[in-house]
Amino acid sequence: MSDELIRIAEQDGIAIITLNRPAKRNALTLAMYERLGEYFAAPPPSVRVAILTAAGEHFCAGGDLGEHQEKNPIDVLHTSRRRQAIFDRIQYSGIPLVAVLKGAVLGGGLELALTAHVRVAEATAWFQLPEAAHGLFMGCGSTVRLGRILGPDRMAEMMLTRRIYNAGEAVGLGLAHYGVAADAGLAKARELAVTIAANTTTANWFITNALPRIDSMASADGLFAESLAIGLIQSDPETRRRMEDFMQKRKK
Template sequence: MSDILRVRTEGPIAILTMNRPEKRNAMSDALIREIDTFFADPPAETKVVVLTGEGGHFCAGLDLSEHVERDAEQAIHHSRWWHRIMDRIQFGGLPVVSALSGAVIGGGLELATATHVRVAEPSAMFQLPEGRRGIFVGGGASVRVGRILGADRMTEIMLTGRRYNAEEGLSLGLAHYAVGEGEGLAKALELAETIASNAPLSNYMMIQALSRIEDMAKSDGLFVESLCVALAQTSPDAIEGLRAFLQKRNPDFR
């Protein structure tokens, strides 16, 4: 990794810090490429990832100072490139916890909603300002943010460029936890430790299955649920989890 994405590990947890504080961690192609490189081949011992930003901001979206003029075909390919990277974060197999502060704007909100657990500090502000820039979301917000907010509110936030604060973001589901100022990373690490102690297969099933079941007809989703439970509950970890519960001890998942 380069200086624009700092990576450190604490046991089974990898902490990724976007490091462009002078730009409020605005997303350049180089930064998104570094994030993609990590998720394409994470350290073997990593069970959970924590994603955060340096300098009081998560990510202020695309770095418009590095904007490159593209024709329609190039714009489609660039958007689909972002989609592939966001899918790798969401469906790569590793739970991802994001610690959100300051700007969570545009592409930063698209990145945040590709993570599985989101912790917001009071300074966090959520916004999709593309309508005010004469552009449209291209990194997956129409699906990921749209499913959280619903089409009606998604239309409003894009038309007006309205900013939601941390409390509003929590009530809308853009964040799952609200903490005090400066407490986001500590809470994210606490949650990551809890998630890392789960059985790896059940974590994997939750990441892979639940959002896909949402896309399915009810009967199809229920069938996929049955497949997941069959795989998870017949695994060695499930046997260990039940034994640990009966013996009143913490499970030792491997």
């Protein structure tokens, strides 16, 4: 069942991961969370970049609320921790992820989008955190991810008022990095994926893994981690080969 709701295809080192529940605006079921977690726990070695997209008109309307009913507080806590672990797995898998955002990007759908390292918003995209209307709170890590982008003050206002941001506003705020016309998101994502895939895998790994951790460190610790990263990156054989090729071209 989960394989039907999450479609995965690969071509030329780029994986296309498609949320495939359009009749429900791609609301995430427990099986869909788990399938995403399984894939990013052990992505195929041939994959250098992944694109996350969705079938139908909407990216994702969040978690399936029908699965939130009749749970005690401890069960809810464990479910939240499990989803946080899955989203961390997506963000830190070492595979750069480009998300194509369109239509509804709501609640848990926005939380999922924020695990992507590059986000492309089509003109139809709209962003909202509607949890408070249902008596809910964020539970997949966006108090950290979105809090870093918006700051706690703006995020609180977004949650309290259930404010909707359109695609243009989202790009301005940093919820998305690129704004494109309707139906142009996948083409832009492919273009970006080709550029990202041309980097060394070691550089991509450190960009996706070191930067967010350095952001949460004290300045001195972050600078030390930066030095460790550059030292390890430059010891990579592929990096050394590329540097030698670059220097040889300059000498000619």
